[in-house]
Amino acid sequence: xxxxxxxxxxxxxxxxxxxxxxxxxxxxxxxxxxxxxxxxxxxxxxxxxxxxxxxxxxxxxxxxxxxxxxxxxxxxxxxxxxxxxxxxxxxxxxxxxxxxxxxxxxxxxxxxx
Amino acid sequence: xxxxxxxxxxxxxxxxxxxxxxxxxxxxxxxxxxxxxxxxxxxxxxxxxxxxxxxxxxxxxxxxxxxxxxxxxxxxxxxxxxxxxxxxxxxxxxxxxxxxxxxxxxxxxxxxxxx
Numbered sequence: 518x519x520x521x522x523x524x525x526x527x528x529x530x531x532x533x534x535x536x537x538x539x540x541x542x543x544x545x546x547x548x549x550x551x552x553x554x555x556x557x558x559x560x561x562x563x564x565x566x567x568x569x570x571x572x573x574x575x576x577x578x579x580x581x582x583x584x585x586x587x588x589x590x591x592x593x594x595x596x597x598x599x600x601x602x603x604x605x606x607x608x609x610x611x612x613x614x615x616x617x618x619x620x621x622x623x624x625x626x627x628x629x630x
Numbered sequence: 631x632x633x634x635x636x637x638x639x640x641x642x643x644x645x646x647x648x649x650x651x652x653x654x655x656x657x658x659x660x661x662x663x664x665x666x667x668x669x670x671x672x673x674x675x676x677x678x679x680x681x682x683x684x685x686x687x688x689x690x691x692x693x694x695x696x697x698x699x700x701x702x703x704x705x706x707x708x709x710x711x712x713x714x715x716x717x718x719x720x721x722x723x724x725x726x727x728x729x730x731x732x733x734x735x736x737x738x739x740x741x742x743x744x745x
Contacts, residue, residue: 620674
């Protein structure tokens, strides 16, 4: 079965600095990969997803992620963060064999002024 | 498009009581998913419906849990004889298509506290 590991539980960063949130997955077959964001007291919202094709995926709010099959990673990046990016970020994976999506434990991004 | 709604938003109950949660998906969305999220963890898949048919259940869904989507619109999740370990946020999501690659839209969740 597929699984996801988010390597950092908390990432503090100053406003306008770049950020990378790390995600590694394991699966025996080809995968689909997702990043979701959860703002305080709100539901999860899709940031971006990788299905196939170009390994660099651009999402909403200036975020992007790169699928690296050899390193089984799907790290999320933003070149310059804002205070409003403070939230919990979840990486998720699904594959052709399963109808469920497996989420990582989440990374809490805190952007400081 | 009003989004996915869940009711209630919070539920406090005593151990042994039954509780029922409701999820209203986005109109015309075919698939409806239930997840459970405990503190410090990501959502865990519980079950999903395609229209009114329940197609898959996680092993996390013990016999005390039952879910329905009788007319292919709203869904209910019932927990019988609640235990303290059932305390969690219960999330509902819906998607318009039949593929897992279709974007799932999440509701705000129902937070259950079992005393």
